[in-house]
Amino acid sequence: MPDSLTNVVIAGLGGQGVLTASDILAQAALRAGFDVKKSEIKGMSQRGGSVTSDVRFGRRVLSPMVPAGEADYLLVLDASQVECSRHYLAPGGKLILPTAVNPDQLPNKRSLNVALLGVLSAHLSLPEDCWLAALREGFRPEFFEGNRQAFLLGRTGPTPNPTA
Amino acid sequence: MATAERQLLSGNEAIALAARDAGVALGTGYPGTPSTEILESFSKLGGRGQWSPNEKVALEVALGVAFGGARALVTMKHVGLNVAADPLFTAAYTGVVGGLVVVSADDPGMASSQNEQDNRHYAVAAGVPMLEPSDSQEAYDMVREAYVLSERWQLPVLLRATTRVCHSYTVVTPRGPNGGPPKPRFERDVRGRVMIPANARPAHRRLRRKLAEVQAWNESSGLNRVVQGSRRLGVITSGISFMHVQEAAPEASVLKLGCTHPLPLEAIAAFVRSVDRCVVVEEGDPYLVNAIRAAGLPVEGKPEMYRFGELDVGRVRRILQGDSQPEPPKPPGKPPQLCDGCQYRVVFESLRRHDCIVAGDIGCYTLGVLPPFEAMDSCVCMGASVGVGLGLRHVLPAEQARRVVSVIGDSTFVHSGITGLVEMVYNPPPDGHVLIILDNNTTAMTGHQEHPGTGRKLNHEPTGRLVLEDLARALGVPRVHVVEPRVDSEQFDRLLEECLASRQLCVIIARRPCLLIVKRLRELERRECRSTDNPCQTA
Numbered sequence: 001m002p003d004s005l006t007n008v009v010i011a012g013l014g015g016q017g018v019l020t021a022s023d024i025l026a027q028a029a030l031r032a033g034f035d036v037k038k039s040e041i042k043g044m045s046q047r048g049g050s051v052t053s054d055v056r057f058g059r060r061v062l063s064p065m066v067p068a069g070e071a072d073y074l075l076v077l078d079a080s081q082v083e084c085s086r087h088y089l090a091p092g093g094k095l096i097l098p099t100a101v102n103p104d105q106l107p108n109k110r111s112l113n114v115a116l117l118g119v120l121s122a123h124l125s126l127p128e129d130c131w132l133a134a135l136r137e138g139f140r141p142e143f144f145e146g147n148r149q150a151f152l153l154g155r156t157g158p159t160p161n162p163t164a
Numbered sequence: 165m166a167t168a169e170r171q172l173l174s175g176n177e178a179i180a181l182a183a184r185d186a187g188v189a190l191g192t193g194y195p196g197t198p199s200t201e202i203l204e205s206f207s208k209l210g211g212r213g214q215w216s217p218n219e220k221v222a223l224e225v226a227l228g229v230a231f232g233g234a235r236a237l238v239t240m241k242h243v244g245l246n247v248a249a250d251p252l253f254t255a256a257y258t259g260v261v262g263g264l265v266v267v268s269a270d271d272p273g274m275a276s277s278q279n280e281q282d283n284r285h286y287a288v289a290a291g292v293p294m295l296e297p298s299d300s301q302e303a304y305d306m307v308r309e310a311y312v313l314s315e316r317w318q319l320p321v322l323l324r325a326t327t328r329v330c331h332s333y334t335v336v337t338p339r340g341p342n343g344g345p346p347k348p349r350f351e352r353d354v355r356g357r358v359m360i361p362a363n364a365r366p367a368h369r370r371l372r373r374k375l376a377e378v379q380a381w382n383e384s385s386g387l388n389r390v391v392q393g394s395r396r397l398g399v400i401t402s403g404i405s406f407m408h409v410q411e412a413a414p415e416a417s418v419l420k421l422g423c424t425h426p427l428p429l430e431a432i433a434a435f436v437r438s439v440d441r442c443v444v445v446e447e448g449d450p451y452l453v454n455a456i457r458a459a460g461l462p463v464e465g466k467p468e469m470y471r472f473g474e475l476d477v478g479r480v481r482r483i484l485q486g487d488s489q490p491e492p493p494k495p496p497g498k499p500p501q502l503c504d505g506c507q508y509r510v511v512f513e514s515l516r517r518h519d520c521i522v523a524g525d526i527g528c529y530t531l532g533v534l535p536p537f538e539a540m541d542s543c544v545c546m547g548a549s550v551g552v553g554l555g556l557r558h559v560l561p562a563e564q565a566r567r568v569v570s571v572i573g574d575s576t577f578v579h580s581g582i583t584g585l586v587e588m589v590y591n592p593p594p595d596g597h598v599l600i601i602l603d604n605n606t607t608a609m610t611g612h613q614e615h616p617g618t619g620r621k622l623n624h625e626p627t628g629r630l631v632l633e634d635l636a637r638a639l640g641v642p643r644v645h646v647v648e649p650r651v652d653s654e655q656f657d658r659l660l661e662e663c664l665a666s667r668q669l670c671v672i673i674a675r676r677p678c679l680l681i682v683k684r685l686r687e688l689e690r691r692e693c694r695s696t697d698n699p700c701q702t703a
Contacts, residue, residue, distance in 0.1 A: 064328060064332035
C-alpha cells in the first residue's frame, strides 16, 4: 500500500447530501483496507448554510481535517460553493463541478451527490465493489438501484445528451 | 461478533459504544452540539438513555445512579457544564460508588455555540480527574478507563472532547465488555454524602488526598505516552492537537497527554529535560502551558492569536515556527437561515413590524437576528431571554420598555426559562411583560430531540407531557394565549399588538410543529394508535 494520503473535500449546501456523500466515500475507503478519517462541521447543516466534509485515507491518517491547499480533489455539489471552498484545493488538484454529470440522465435530482462520487471514483484506485457495497449499506434497500445507476453514470463519464 | 471488526465511528458513537460495553446502567444529558449523538447512539445500541430538562438535572440523576452503585454517563456541550457545575463541584466531595463519567463536548471555534469556553478549567476548579481523547479509538478506550478510574478513586471523571473529536469519524476496533456492571444496592454513608459543613470539611481534605494519589498514578499511567523523535524539538500536547502536531512536525518528539488533570508533572519535567526546545501546543486557553510553567519548567507557548478558534495542521506549523503574522481570512460561506416556510418567520416579521426590543435565546430561532428580520437584540445563554427582557423592562424609559419582548423556544423554556417565568410573576415590571414561547414540539437546532413538552422520551416512546400553557397559568400569569402562527393569517400579529398594549404579564405560546418533523410525528402517531386500543384520528 502506498504511503501517500488522499485528501478529498466535499462542499455544498445543507440538504444536498454532502455528509451522505462523504460517508459513502469513507466507507468505500475503509472497505478497501485503508485507514480513514472524515471530519465535518454540521451544526447548521439542515438550514441551508454552507457545509463541507473532509475525507482523508491512506496507510495512516493523522489530522482528520484536510489542510488548506492540500485537497487532491474538491467535489462541489452547488456552483455557488466553489469560491468559498477553492482554498482547500492543492496546486494541480482536481475540481469536480456539478456540471460533470448531465442532470437529465440522473435517475432523480437528489442523486447528484452519488453521481459526482461516481465522477470522483474514476480518479481513485478504490475497487468498484467497495463503492457498491458502501452504497448498498448507506441507503435504504429501495434506493440502491437508483444510486447504483447514478454512481455508474458519473463513473463512466458523460454521454451526449440525446435532446441537445 | 460484528463489534470485533474495524468500524468507522464518530467520537460520539465511540463514547456510546464504550459506555454500552462498560455496562452503563443509565445515560442522561441535554442535547447540545457537538455532544448530542452520544446518548442517541447509546440508546440505539440498547443502552438506557434519557434526555433531562437540563444538564444540572441530568448530572443529579446520574449521581443518584452512581450513589446506588451502578455506572452512569452524563453528556452535554461545554456551556451545559456551566448549568451542571453546581452538582459537579460537590459530587467531587461526596464521591461515587458506581463509576460516573461526565462528558463535556467543547466547541473551539464556535461552529455552533455562543462562546468557546475551555472546560479543562472545570476539572481543576471542581477537582476531578480529566481525560482528553484525540480520536474515536481513544474516546472508546478512555471511556472504559474512566470507569475504572472513577470506581478506583470513587470520583466523578470528566471526559473532555472537542468538536473535531466528537464529529470526526475514525477507525475503531471495539474490545468487548469490560467489567460487569456492579449490582446496584444502597449503602448508607451519611458522613460521605450529606454535605453539611461538618461533613464537607473532611470531604474536601479527602478529595485532595485522592487527587494526590491520582497524580502519582498518572506519572506512569498508560494514558500518557512519548512519541520518540528528534531531541531538537519536543512538543507537549493533548486531544485533537496531537493529530495536527504529528502531521505538522513528524520529526518532533511528542509527549501526548491523555490524562490532563491532575497533570503528571514529573513525567512532563523529564520530557522537557530530554529535548533542546519544548513547545506546548494546545487548542483554546493556555491551560497546559501555564501549569507547566508554574512548575518551573522552561516551555514555549503559542502566540495569543492562536487562542482563538480551532487549531489545524497549518496553524500548528505556524505555532512551531513562532509565526504570529496575521492569518489570511477564510472566505465566507453561505450562512444558515430560517427554513423557507418556517412558522417563526411570521413571528419575527411581526416583531419587526412592531419595532420590538427582543431579548432572544438559544435555538434555530436565534437566526431571527439575520436579515431580512433583524429582530433580535440579545442572545446570551439558555433561558436568558426571560431575565434579560425583565431587566430591560425595569429600567428603560416607558416608551421603550413597553416594546420589550422575550422570545424563547419550547425546549429552551423547559431547560432554563421556567425559573425566569417565576421571576416575571414575582417581580413584575410596571408595564407588564410579553414572553413568546416558540413551540415547535421539538429541540430543532440540535437535530430534533424530544423534551418534556413533547410528551415523548429520547427513543420517541410516549411519556408524561409538560403542558406549557397549564404551567404558565398555574404560576399565576394573567394572560396566557396559544396561537398557531400562519403565513396566511394576521392572528399572531393582532395578538402581539393586544398583549403589548395590555400592560399585563402575558405569555404567548406560538405553537406549530417544526416542518422537518411533521412526517416523523405522523409516523409516531400511527404507531401509537396501533399499539393502543384508543380510537385514533387518522392524519
